[in-house]
Amino acid sequence: MTTALERPRGASALPGAATRIRTGAVQGSPAVLSIVAMIAIVILAAVIQPGVLSMNGITLMLTAAVPLVLATQAQMIIMAVGDIDLGVGALLGLVTVIAATVLTTSPALGLAMLAGIVVVYALLGFIIQRRGVPSIIITLGMSFVWLGLGLELLPTPGGQTPEWLSAIGQWRPELIPAPLVLIAVATVVAWLIARRSRFGTRLRALGSQPATLEKLGWSLVRTRMAAYAVAAVLLILAGLVMASQTRSGDVNSAGNFALMTIAAVILGGGNFAGGRAFPVGAAFGAITLGLITVLLSLVSLPSSFQSAAQGLIVLAVLAGRVITERFIRS
Amino acid sequence: MTSTETTAIVDGTRGGTALLTVDAVSKRYGKTQALSTVSVELGEGEILGLVGHNGAGKSTLVRLLAGREASDTGAIRVAGLPEGAAFTAAAAERAGIRMVYQELALCPDLTVAENAALSDRRPTGALWRRRAERRIQDTLDEVFPGHGISVLDRSGEMPMAQRQMVEIARALCTDRLRLLILDEPTESLGVDAAEALYRYLHRRTADGVSAVLVSHRMHEVVGHSDRILVMKDGSIVGQYPGGTTAESTLLAAMGGEVSTDTGTLERVEAELDDQEQPAAAREGAAVLALTDSRGRELTARPGEIIGLAGLAGQGQEGVLARLWAPGLLSRSVTVPSSRAYVPGDRQVSGIFPLWTVAENLTIAATRALGRFGFVSGARKRELASTWVDMLRVRGGAAAPITSLSGGNQQKVLIARAFAADAELVLLDDPFRGVDVATKNEIYTLMKAEARSGRTIVWYSTDNKEMAHCDRVYVFRAGRIVSEMPGSDATEQRIIADSFDETEGELR
Incomplete structure (x- = not known):
């Protein structure tokens, strides 16, 4: 019996490094726009206020982007299987509340609660796959549950995060800005999960064409549950990082994250249909959105206009993505 | 034809051992009897041709052979599998049965290598990606020399012919291949690629791998099968030797x-x-x-x-x-x-799977049927029933489109294009x-x-x-x-x- 591993005579070699880079660039091209947008914003900010390029400036500018990047990676995984998580913001708020209350007073109970979130997310995946409930409905409903739990634990912003967590927030390495390190780690981890692992392949197959995955003998339920569990872990990490920065808990601290993360994923090359995952693009998308806020405060736009301006910039960048995509395809 | 007679005519297994035995299997979907007491024996190293009209039961039979569905009555036994164990997709996979699907089963967003890795359960460790690329590339090279496919390409961005090659090579990425089921494998392939596939198939059957070949291309079935079974209305109505049987004989047996x-x-x-x-x-x-x-x-x-x-x-x-x-x-x-278009990829860009035949058929004609943006229900039903009667779409206008066989779905899509008055x-x-x-x-x-x-x-x-x-x-x-x-x-x-x-x- 011949096997597929026996090299037939005249077998062609696998694609070389150059082909790999070219293919990667073409396939990842939807993500390019987010990088361009980010660079443009950094340059604008640097022209207005040269101080932003200093070590301190970068740290200040990017601090707020770290939890957004982590949450965006989680959203990217959910969107890769073809779903959308609208409960991201409320969940992050709840995690900061847990971190600022229970995790300090009784760490074991706090960790158990965080583990419980992962279990609940796996359960959401189960229900969505088994019962065919749209993820938008179920995660929107859950966002109110998270909000309610958070208010129950800590009705007004406050509390105190544990020492070790605050220490992470205070970490300032000498050579590289700390947020850059955290963002890079988060992106690499998400990249390994979504693009390099076999699990990541199944994940994208589920979003791309579930019938095929099932035909080949994989459990759709287990795949979706695993995707949700992984996303929950990333979301909890995002919440903990956020709590470590503010050293307190506030259930409303990430109120606009659900839509921000979705916009970041789309900006970074993802799509609503599922099947695609661009961790690097998503990270740049999240940084871009984070920096828009910084830029708008640098040009001293009245704060009442900031939301509208932010929304218009996001729309402009997304429109740019549609145009570049058409350009690449033709 | 009774099951005993069917069994009696179905045995020509080159005198070798039987790899797989289908014993009086029946399958019913709702009102349709898809298979009625079908018995087949498949020998080692044999290529079994399977022909019949759309809806004759070929696809149902091969789905059962691949363990994708369970039969209502009867049993499928495979040499080497424990007697009496349930014949599931996992069991079929363990027994070395692989299937090439007619409706191509590739995830469009995944690369060729990733698609192959999805179905290749061999443990591969940390470097799985490189090994998956190696395996699919070697298989493609072996089956379709000069295929021109890059394993890094996303399958959704490749032409149909290349997707079909990948689908075939993906099924071959296994160490334990014993039975290869090919459901319309050459529909999208060019002549030279189809010939390359059959050359490879004969090489493998010489090593004892068996194959089931389902195709509407009669000359291919006749030219490459050892034995041909003709199916009609869920039963096997005839058995003919491969190579010598005239195509017209098969067509007559099919009742076409x-x-x-x-x-x-x-x-x-x-x-x-x-x-x-x-x-x-x-x-x-x-x-x-x-x-x-x-x-x-x-x-x-x-x-x-x-x-x-x-x-x-x-x-x-x-x-x-x-x-x-x-x-x-x-x-x-x-x-x-005004133009109308019948896409080649029926499942992806052709049908609206949740709609009925009538809705699928008239969607392009709504502009002609409508007035001020409202579509007249009566005129829509009338148009749909005209075309359904004219093309004899089995199931009628009110049936869900997915309950139709592939050929009847295609009729609906073609009727849609012509009904649009383009x-x-x-x-x-x-x-x-x-x-x-x-x-x-x-x-x-x-x-x-x-x-x-x-x-x-x-x-x-x-x-x-x-x-x-x-x-x-x-x-x-x-x-x-x-x-x-x-x-x-x-x-x-x-x-x-x-x-x-x-x-x-x-x-």
């Missing part, structure tokens, strides 16, 4: 009309006579013109049927796409403003997985519609079908290489023209 289906022609013509019939205007001015990259022009006049021929994937689909959506700024394409109708390989009787009905319909003044542009992977056209353009590497009247368009002439130019490499 070999000659042109005059019944449909009469129905279609009677239908058309009721309408106002504009005079056929084949001598009129061209309504369609398209210039290829070297300036050769493709034109069509009202009432003409234009065929796009050549080897599979030489740019014919691209021409259809340009005719369908020329874009705002293209000066090289002139098309009528001047230009584009058909992308409309005969994928369609049996002979349906093919004849569709030819007839095309001819009748053309006679009423419509222009039809049509691409088919089967160059023999091109004789039905008024004019044929042969394509190679995205360019027109020759033009001929349909009466001259024999398969030999098209193939000769496809290879005529020596420049560039051929896939």
Whole structure:
């Protein structure tokens, strides 16, 4: 019996490094726009206020982007299987509340609660796959549950995060800005999960064409549950990082994250249909959105206009993505 | 025919041991009896051909063989599997049974290598990606030398022919292959790739691998099977030796009309006579013109049927796409403003799976049916039932589209395009997985519609079908290489023209 591993005579070699880079660039091209947008914003900010390029400036500018990047990676995984998580913001708020209350007073109970979130997310995946409930409905409903739990634990912003967590927030390495390190780690981890692992392949197959995955003998339920569990872990990490920065808990601290993360994923090359995952693009998308806020405060736009301006910039960048995509395809 | 008789005729296993035994299996879907007490024995190293019309039960039988579905009664036994164990997809996989699906089962967003890794359960460790690339590339090289596929490409961005090659190679990526089930494996393949596949298949069967070959291409089944089973209405109605049986014998056993289906022609013509019939205007001015990259022009006049021929994937689909959506700024394409398109990829861009036959059929015609944006339900039902009766779509207008067999779904899609009253109708390989009787009905319909003044542009992977056209353009590497009247368009002439130019490499 011949096997597929026996090299037939005249077998062609696998694609070389150059082909790999070219293919990667073409396939990842939807993500390019987010990088361009980010660079443009950094340059604008640097022209207005040269101080932003200093070590301190970068740290200040990017601090707020770290939890957004982590949450965006989680959203990217959910969107890769073809779903959308609208409960991201409320969940992050709840995690900061847990971190600022229970995790300090009784760490074991706090960790158990965080583990419980992962279990609940796996359960959401189960229900969505088994019962065919749209993820938008179920995660929107859950966002109110998270909000309610958070208010129950800590009705007004406050509390105190544990020492070790605050220490992470205070970490300032000498050579590289700390947020850059955290963002890079988060992106690499998400990249390994979504693009390099076999699990990541199944994940994208589920979003791309579930019938095929099932035909080949994989459990759709287990795949979706695993995707949700992984996303929950990333979301909890995002919440903990956020709590470590503010050293307190506030259930409303990430109120606009659900839509921000979705916009970041789309900006970074993802799509609503599922099947695609661009961790690097998503990270740049999240940084871009984070920096828009910084830029708008640098040009001293009245704060009442900031939301509208932010929304218009996001729309402009997304429109740019549609145009570049058409350009690449033709 | 009773099950005992069926068993009696089904044994020719080259005297070797039986790899797989199907014992009096029945399967029912709702009201339809898909299989009734079918018994088959499959020997080691045997290629078993399976022919029959759409809905004869072939697809159901192979799904059972692959363990994708359980039979209602009866049993499937595989040598080496424990007696009495449930025959599931996992058990079939363990027994070394692999299937190439007719509706291509590749995830469009994944690369070739990732798609292959999904179905290849061999442990591979941390470097799985590199090994998966190696395996699929080697398999592709072995089966389809010179395939021109990059394992890094996303499968959704490749032409049909290459996707089909990947689908086949993916099923072969295993160490324990014992039975390969091929469901219409060559529908999208060009002639040379199909031959390469069969050469490979014979090499493997010489080593003891068995194969089940399901195809509407009779000459391929006859030429490459050791034994041919003919199915009709869920039963096996005949067994013939491969190689020597005449195609007409098989067609007669299948119960299909070999000659042109005059019944449909009469129905279609009677239908058309009721309408106002504009005079056929084949001598009129061209309504369609398209210039290829070297300036050769493709034109069509009202009432003409234009065929796009050549080897599979030489740019014919691209021409259809340009005719369908020329874009705002293209000066090289002139098309009528009302166009209809039958996509080649039925499952992905053809049917609306949640809708009924009537809704699927009339969606393109809603503009004509509607008034101020509201569609008249009565007129919609009337239009749908006219076409359903004319093309004899099994199941009727109210049936859910997914309950229809592949051939009947295709009829609905073609009816949709013609029901839209478009001047230009584009058909992308409309005969994928369609049996002979349906093919004849569709030819007839095309001819009748053309006679009423419509222009039809049509691409088919089967160059023999091109004789039905008024004019044929042969394509190679995205360019027109020759033009001929349909009466001259024999398969030999098209193939000769496809290879005529020596420049560039051929896939």
